[in-house]
Amino acid sequence: MHRRHGISQKEAQIQVIGVIEVSGGVRSGHPDLSGKVSGDAAYSDHGTHVAGIAAAKTNNNTGIAGVDWNAQIVSQQIGDDPSTYSAIMDAVQTYDSDILNNSWVTCVAGTCLDPVPQPRYSTLVRRAFANAYKLNVVSTAAMGNYNTTNTYYPAGFGQGIIAVGATNRNDSRWVSSSSSGSNKGNHIDVGAPGQDIYSTVVGGYGWNTGTSMATPHVSGIAGLMLAVNPNLYNDDIEQIIRMSADKVTAMNGQNFTNEYGYGRVNARKALDLLRSPYAVAHYTATGGSIVSSTGTYTTVIYDAPGLASAVYIVKRHEVRRTVSFPSNQSVSVWGRGAASKGWNIESPNFSLPWVGVVPGTVTSTGATLRTYVYQVWDEVGHYKGYYPATASNAIFAYTVHGIPDPLPDPPPAPTNLTVTGTTGQHPYLTWTASSGATGYKVYRCANTYYTCSSFFQIGSTTSTSFTDTGKIIGSGCLGGGDEITQYYVKAYNTGGDSNPSNTAATCTNPSKRSVATDAPDVPATFALHAAYPNPFNPATEIRFDLPEAVPVTLVVYDATGREVARLVDGPLAAATHAVTFDATDLPSGVYLVRLAAGPFAQTRRVVLLK
Incomplete structure (x- = not known):
């Protein structure tokens, strides 16, 4: 599956939302943010400060550098639940944001300005974040600044949210009073620096403290991770940020605590886990x-x-x-x-x-x-x-x-390839096994001359024999109207393919493929038939009809759209052809088989069950 957006190797889209108490967003004209901000035009100090932490410019001899200074910013204003829902969906659907940074909480009306507001769960807002998660979007959220174990939202929504607490300069949980400090709870994921953070504000630069400041650190790390590997899923990013977090002293050797989650984030470790030798x-x-x-x-x-x-x-x-x-x-x-x-x-x-x-x-x-x-x-x-x-x-x-684990060397080339059979029968290939091989790929080239350069794969097998059901042995190559069909075989394992075997040849009748009759067997229409068996393990046969000779590709894709096998890639004669798809080295799952033959294209689903 490809990501929903087209980010470059060094760029990710980050959405920054102002706190719920402030009808504001990001100051797009700030010298450290200019050219980086789209979305709502309104702005506030809070939203601008958060945006700078995540993505302020670097190497411009001005101010600060954000964690992911190549990121773009989408500014959204929020207010009541419907406007918040709309802001979130607008960010992911209109602006294709990859990361939603949420430095705000929902609270009971009339308490939002209290020193410790009452938390409020919103079904509508939860639906917005659920929809964003389904679209493979990363969502970070501030735990809240009230030094309490009460669960505030959106940090407390659970799946699809990276809940972020704040740490101080001593790598301890930030606390300033009995009612001011980073909230605690079993829903916290990680901590990040949140005390006395210097960043952009509307009039220049300023210091701020809180989980609102910690959260964009994590959003920036997520953007850096996408720059290293744009194919990461939102769950990949969350898990690797957790895995790479440092276990601070106050965690007393525990893997998880309600104060720090899995630890204080470490951007370098998170990125290292995406590089060799890791995969x-x-x-x-x-x-x-x-x-x-x-x-x-x-x-x-x-x-x-x-x-x-x-x-x-x-x-x-x-x-x-x-x-x-x-x-x-x-x-x-x-x-x-x-x-x-x-x-x-x-x-x-x-x-x-x-x-x-x-x-x-x-x-x-x-x-x-x-x-x-x-x-x-x-x-x-x-x-x-x-x-x-x-x-x-x-x-x-x-x-x-x-x-x-290190991959093995590719196996040696198969030897002693021969092709046998009598007139009217399918060519039957045999060869000597290659040590270390897990399977073999069979290649064919048909031509009216002895020289043939356009070999293409017609199938694969785990045995040392193969019947080419797409060809019929003819009565003579020269002067008899038959074609010369040549074959070679490659062995393979997880380390790669071998060199080709020796070449073996036979004469085949270009107008016949059936062993039951001498009459030409030419289909009336193009068709890709259902594979059999299906589900299968580890191989299935795929048959398709060609009413005329055309260039053909038969390709298998996994559920993410990645090509996993190219079974046919070249011209084929008019006939019903059969190709074996051997999935010995592939994981269980749904695969798409796509036939493209001249003007015709069709796709069918096959299921590998191991």
Whole structure:
């Protein structure tokens, strides 16, 4: 899956929202922010200060440098819940913002100016952040400045939010009085510098303190991470920021505390975890088994495709799937909700896609994942079906982070390739196995001359034999109207492909492919047939019809749109062709097979279940 935006290698879009008490945004004309700000024209000291921390210019002999000084800023004003919802959706849908920086809290009307305002949960605002998460957007939020364990929002919304506390110059939690200090709670993710932070303000520069100042530090780090790897998902960024945080002295050796979360952020460590020898690998798996179920209960479901936002009767099922992946050292595994099909257990439920790792199951080569699917009835008992999918159609998107084990050398080239068969039969290829090979790729070139330079892959196999069902052996090459068809084979493993084997040749009839009749077997129309078997493991056959000789590509893509196999790439004769897709080295998941043949194109889905 590609990200929703087209950021360059050194640029990310960061949205900065002013605090809820202030109808203001970012001063676009500030010399350290000029040319970087779009969105609402209104501005305030608070929003301008936050923006400077995240993204002020550098190397301009002026003022300060932001954490991600190449980032762009989208300024949005907020106020009541509907305007806040609109501001968030405008930022992600109109401006394609990658990161939502939220240095504000919602509070009960009439208490917002109190020293310790009363926190308020907003369903509408939660829906906005849920929608942003589904669009693969990173959201950071300030914990609040009231030195309390009360949960303030949006920091307390949970999934899809990086909740940020403030630390002081001594790497301790910032506290200035009994009612002024960084809030605590089990929903905090990390701490960041928040005391006496110097940054841009409307009239120049100034000092400010609070979790509002800590939060844009994390937003800036997220922008830097996207500059290093634009393919990161929002869950990748959150997990790596947590993993790279320093365990400060006051944490007493604990991995997590309610005061510091997973520690004080460390930008250098976060970026180092994206560079060699570390690797971030994305995988998907489809289908799992139900391991437990609830009884029926009533909940509200919001913003689910195919369901009106309303009260429903539901039964929740936990679905698990064990996956395997190439061996890694220092391995970490987490789910990527934005690419998954399965919900979390929130009630009310905002149809947030979620995949988690079952604790204690991660090894260097595998893990067990879980998600939840729901049976849904309306309030009068009419059955609506499974949402967002049945257990067999749940999609588990997950990330593996670690130091990959060294890849083996590619195997040696296969030897002793021969092609046999009698007139009217399919060519049958055999060869001698290559040590260390996990499979073989078969290449063909057909020509009316002995010299042939345009070889293309026609299939793959894990055995040392292959039947070319796309060709029929003819009666003679020279003067008999037949073509000369040549083959070679490459061995492969995770280290790459071998050199080609020796070349073997036979004569084939260009107008026939069927062994059952001598009559030409030319289809009437183009078609890509359903693969069989499907689901499959590890190989499936893909057949397609060509009513005329045309250039052909047959390519397999994973669920993110990445090409994983090119099965055919070259001209083919008019016939029904069959190609084997061998997915031995691919993870379980949904794959798209796309045929492009002259003026025709068609795509079909295949499911690999291991």
